[in-house]
Amino acid sequence: MxxxxxxxxxxxxxxxxxxxxxxxxxxxxxxxxxxxxxxxxxxxxxxxxxxxxxxxxxxxxxxxxxxxxxxxxxxxxxxxxxxxxxxxxxxxxxxxxxxxxxxxxxxxxxxxxxxxxxxxxxxxxxxxxDQKEVKRLAKAVTLARDLINTPTNDMGPMALEAVVRTIAEEHNATLSVVKGDDLLTKNFPMIHAVGRAGSQEPRLIDLAWGDRNAPRVTLVGKGVCFDTGGLDIKTSSGMLLMKKDMGGAANVLALAGLIMDAKLPVRLRVLIPAVENSISANAFRPGDVLTSRKGLTVEIGNTDAEGRLVLADALALADDDEPELLIDMATLTGAARVALGPDLPPFYTNDDAFALEVATASEAVADPVWRMPLWQPYDAKLSSRIADINNVTTDGFAGSITAALFLQRFVAKAKIWAHFDIFGWNPVEKPHAPIGGEAQAIRALYRLLKQRYPAR
Known part of the structure; x- marks a missing residue:
């Protein structure tokens, strides 16, 4: 209806x-x-x-x-x-x-x-x-839902790039894309490694908007358009919903649309590593060691932990700009669902005051999130005998926390960094949402940003 x-x-x-x-x-x-x-x-x-x-x-x-x-x-x-x-x-x-x-x-x-x-x-x-605001929010949520619900045959890396291009044109933003082997020459080796086995070239999509002198807000979204698990292949049931593995990208694009439509006084940057984690003769392997953009070497303990690899290269690029606020969103771990279920995305940040802002905004707009700890003693679980870091732990404990700790390794200059481990999907119908793709945390973050950077 x-x-x-x-x-x-x-x-x-x-x-x-x-x-x-x-x-x-x-x-x-x-x-x-x-x-x-x-x-x-x-x-x-x-x-x-x-x-x-x-x-x-x-x-x-x-x-x-x-x-x-x-x-x-x-x-x-x-x-x-x-x-x-x-x-x-x-x-x-x-x-x-x-x-x-x-x-x-x-x-x-x-x-x-x-x-x-x-x-x-x-x-x-x-x-x-506020009629204009309500319709703005509904448009953003609809975009996120539509992108996640679209199957990969119509929402691969090429199609995702086309969507970003349309959004850039709508808001007079600039767009640049690095793809294929250019990822190697431009120093995005882990994005290339994860996506090179896909039928469509992996790419890093880079959108910029707003006054260059305004406070820098950067959004990074995981754009794994389909995840087979790679050579550590998923089961058929585990693969069934993997069209939604670009839910992080869908959500940051929806949030970016809100920011640009409301004309918030920020310098916005959106980075989306868009890949398919596929299986082919040139797929990256368990045991490989990849050198990241930051220079850290990463031993591959499991090819199904690919999202953190592509995010790491994108976060390293984002961090070079020293943004005031750096937010990444990703359908990153099943461990987050085990801990908090599908409706309550965990988030991690290195800033207590910012965490309070997120919690307050979340409650105000009925967009639930829950802070989880960046528990530093668990960082040792990511150790490797032959590289600087492993992309997984050996014991399987605290999977969402250790994934966040992995990403934290690639952020050093941003004033505030926050990671949202979203599910991006409603497994059961709710009064305001059917079964399917979902926007999570973006209404809370939009409210927070409006309060931090009120439109003039």
């Missing part, structure tokens, strides 16, 4: 009342609607929609349950739960902007390979919602 949101109501618009669990009696609905709700066992259960019949038998309105604790983003269920037509919210809502955004996100459908629906359910913007 498609959805839309607009300004102002018409004579055809029907009301929907938000009802807390246990709050039916105080909801303000008519006595007839109250009796109808009780007869149908409705008492504000989260995400439940109950239509109300009028005297003529037609639908006259609806009740919508928001749960005991006024569940945030639950309004996304309105997009699929309300019948076709125009609707408005009766009375005030506690978080109008999140309510409007949730409605738009709940109406998302990935329609690239299926028939597109015409808009069927329309909601009037609730009072107090």
């Amino acid at each position: 498609a959805t839309d949101i607009k300004v102002g109501t018409t004579g055809d618009s029907k009301p929907v009342w938000f009802v807390k669990s246990g709050g039916l009696e105080s909801s303000g609905v008519s006595s007839a609607a109250l009796a109808w709700a009780k007869a149908n066992g409705f008492d504000g259960q989260a995400a439940r929609v109950l239509t109300i019949p009028g005297d003529d038998g037609e639908i006259s309105g609806a009740l919508f349950g928001i749960g005991k604790d006024d569940v945030r983003l639950v309004a996304g269920k309105l997009a699929s739960g309300l019948p076709k037509g125009e609707w408005h919210i009766a009375g005030a809502v506690r978080e109008p902007e999140l309510t409007a955004l949730a409605f738009l996100l709940g109406g998302y459908k990935f329609t690239r390979y299926t028939k597109k629906d015409d808009a069927e359910v329309t909601l009037t913007f609730p009072d107090g919602a």
Whole structure:
């Protein structure tokens, strides 16, 4: 079901009342609607929609349950739960902007390979919602979801570059791309090694936007467009969702779009190493030693830990600019999912004040993240007998932490660095999101950036 949101109501618009669990009696609905709700066992259960019949038998309105604790983003269920037509919210809502955004996100459908629906359910913007901001956020989340949902046959390194090029043109940003064997001459050896077995040339995509004298904010996104695991091949079940292994790239592109569209006063740089980790005669091997852009040598303990390799070269380049803020996002480890599940991305940073900013922004916009420690004693687990560092540990413990510690080796000059180990996927349906690709942490980071660098 498609959805839309607009300004102002018409004579055809029907009301929907938000009802807390246990709050039916105080909801303000008519006595007839109250009796109808009780007869149908409705008492504000989260995400439940109950239509109300009028005297003529037609639908006259609806009740919508928001749960005991006024569940945030639950309004996304309105997009699929309300019948076709125009609707408005009766009375005030506690978080109008999140309510409007949730409605738009709940109406998302990935329609690239299926028939597109015409808009069927329309909601009037609730009072107090910034319409431009809501649509900006919905556009960004939709971009991230679309990119992740697109299979690799249509979203390989070439197609991902084309998307970045379109975004650059839309915002008058500059774009440069280093690909193929030029990665070796330009000193990106690990990006080349990971991607050279793919059918499409590996590449480093580099977008720049904004005043050169503004504070430097750099985003690095893992763009592994498909991950077979390389010669340490994944199982078939482990490979099934690997089209989403470019979820870091999708999310930083969505965040970059927010920054540029809002015209935040920063010097933005976006770096995306775009590769396929494939199997061929020239694939990199377990036991190989690669020399990174930074000069550190890396022993390959497992070819399925490839994301940290391509990120390392990109982070080393980003770090040379000494940015004020350096953020990388990646679908990096299964260990992060074991620790925190699919809905709560861990993040790592070397700055306590920044971590507090992230947590505060996360709570404000209902975009959950959780700080994890850069526990330095675990750094020794990455030791190698023949190289400066191994790309994996031997015991398998603390996998997300040791991956972050690996990346930290390649950042020295940035004032603040943060790493987000996202999942980029909804394994189960939520009120505001179907099963499939997902934007994670970008709404929190966007709010943080708006507060740090307010638009003039």
